[in-house]
Amino acid sequence: MAEIVLFLAIKKIGIALAKGVADQASVQFLKYGTQLLELQSTMGRVASELRVIHDVLCQMDTRNRNNQVYEGWLEEVQKVAHVMEDMVDEYLYLAGQEHDIGCCFFLKKGVKKPRSLLSFNRLAFKVKETEKHLTHLSEIKNRWVTLINNGDTNSSNYIVKRSxxxxxxxxxxxxxxxxxxxxxxxxxxxxxxxxxxxxxxxxxxxxxxxxxxxxxxxxxxxxxxxxxxxxxxxxxxxxxxxxxxxxxxxxxxxxxxxxxxxxxxxxxxxxxxxxxxxxxxxxxxxxxxxxxxxxxxxxxxxxxxxxxxxxxxxxxxxxxxxxxxxxxxxxxxxxxxxxxxxxxxxxxxxxxxxxx
Known part of the structure; x- marks a missing residue:
């Protein structure tokens, strides 16, 4: 479910921004002081946006899941969450935390690490672009996604059947x-x-x-x-x-x-x-x-x-x-x-x- 996808992304960002990891990152990225703070701030903003979307999904009426436009929008949000998880994994790897972060279990299960790592600047740029994409998706929802909540018979029947x-x-x-x-x-x-x-x-x-x-x-x-x-x-x-x-x-x-x-x-x-x-x-x-x-x-x-x-x-x-x-x-x-x-x-x- 979408709630779980967003929850895991939020949790992983929280791990990346925790004090222990932040201290290690400060050592690894010593020459990127200002850029590191900006990267961490961007990740924090992305986590906040995902958290709000997650909370809305948890409270939202099930009938909205029958809205094809809404479903398409939600798929895009989930893609952003997955991309963000990948970039946080890259950040944790670059910070030397791949063996210490429980959430990154797949880095410890025999799966090969990336052959070529993104540079710090490239990673920071991609996280910033992800934030922009997420903001754009929020704007799209406000413009085009009509959340159905009129209690009509078809929607009610769908809810009961889906449940x-x-x-x-x-x-x-x-x-x-x-x-x-x-x-x-x-x-x-x-x-x-x-x-x-x-x-x-x-x-x-x-x-x-x-x-x-x-x-x-x-x-x-x-x-x-x-x-x-x-x-x-x-x-x-x-x-x-x-x-x-x-x-x-x-x-x-x-x-x-x-x-x-x-x-x-x-x-x-x-x-x-x-x-x-x-x-x-x-x-x-x-x-x-x-x-x-x-x-x-x-x-x-x-x-x-x-x-x-x-x-x-x-x-x-x-x-x-x-x-x-x-x-x-x-x-x-x-x-x-x-x-x-x-x-x-x-x-x-x-x-x-x-x-x-």
Whole structure:
């Protein structure tokens, strides 16, 4: 996802501008004193611009991803981020930091270093040109990229379908596709199997692309049969409360055709009542995937009954104020993979198909 691409570029620039690297660069580029300060300032400005774009993407309505013009613009931004990462790697290499910077893992994994390094002046020029390119892209967005936010039916349908597609992909990943989730998976399984007979609300918190849905799905598939009934629903930023209720009912009553038939003509009030009465007597596990607002959680939690049977409700979200709705001590915050795990995942995904 674009958020991850920008996040990694921002992180790498931050490493390059850290004091230890800056001190080493001052020694290596002693004769370029003024130019070095300007280069570092330029990298800082690029990082600031990327950080703002990243934060906007994290908050932006999913429907904008259906805008072809916007998608083209975002691709260009990602290209800039990749180019900037390459130049920061070059800067770190020239500064003699290739063995000390964890982020530059590929320089330590047997990949050949560049045969010809850019001169300092050439590097500074290219970073400056990258800043200009990024500024130009911002201007293009303001002039031409219309972010769709009118709530029309087509956009809403797209959002729901897109969210469901992404959730289905994450839920279908095999065990061998997962990397670096053992600790989080163990903790989540422990919470689900805990002795608390109340309805524990568990939150998986993290930015888009960190694997919240994948982790939840992996554990859900393992433990759901330990509950009397279970359901998985994708919420997203735009959702139909009635559709969500019907999807939960479809899951929890999956073996009862007569009940499913009787609910087809029910309005939303009757659906809520039907579901609530059923869940009162069940030990249930329900996943609310991709919850964006506390209001969305409140809307759907009305049917969730605290019935002292050890039921569990898991929400995945990228919003801290939504995760705060979880039971005390039941927020699992996902972070980017450490270097070694990221490398393992890269090799697994990029090399497995090649050698099949």
């Amino acid at each position: 469901q597609d992404l959730a289905n992909i994450s839920r279908s990943l095999d065990e061998e596709d997962l990397v670096g989730v053992d600790e989080n998976r163990e903790k989540l399984e422990h919470w689900l199997a805990g002795d608390d007979l109340g309805c524990s609300v568990i939150a998986l918190l993290g930015m888009g692309g960190l694997g919240k849905t994948t982790l939840a799905a992996n554990v859900y598939n393992k433990v759901r049969e330990k509950f009397q009934c279970h359901a998985w629903v994708s919420i997203s930023q735009t959702y139909s409360r009635e559709d969500v209720l019907r999807n939960i009912i479809k899951d929890v009553f999956k073996d009862d055709v007569s009940v499913l038939s009787s609910t087809m003509a029910m309005d939303i009030v009757c659906l809520e009542e039907k579901l609530k009465k059923f869940l009162e007597k069940q030990k249930y596990l329900i996943i609310l995937d991709d919850v964006w607002t506390p209001e969305a959680f409140d809307d759907l939690s009305r049917v969730v009954t605290h019935n002292d049977k050890g039921s569990r409700l898991i929400i995945t979200t990228r919003e801290g104020h939504v995760a705060a709705l979880a039971s005390p001590g039941h927020i699992l915050t996902l972070a980017a993979l450490p270097e070694d795990k990221a490398w393992d995942l890269f090799c697994k995904k990029s090399l497995s198909k090649r050698y099949k």
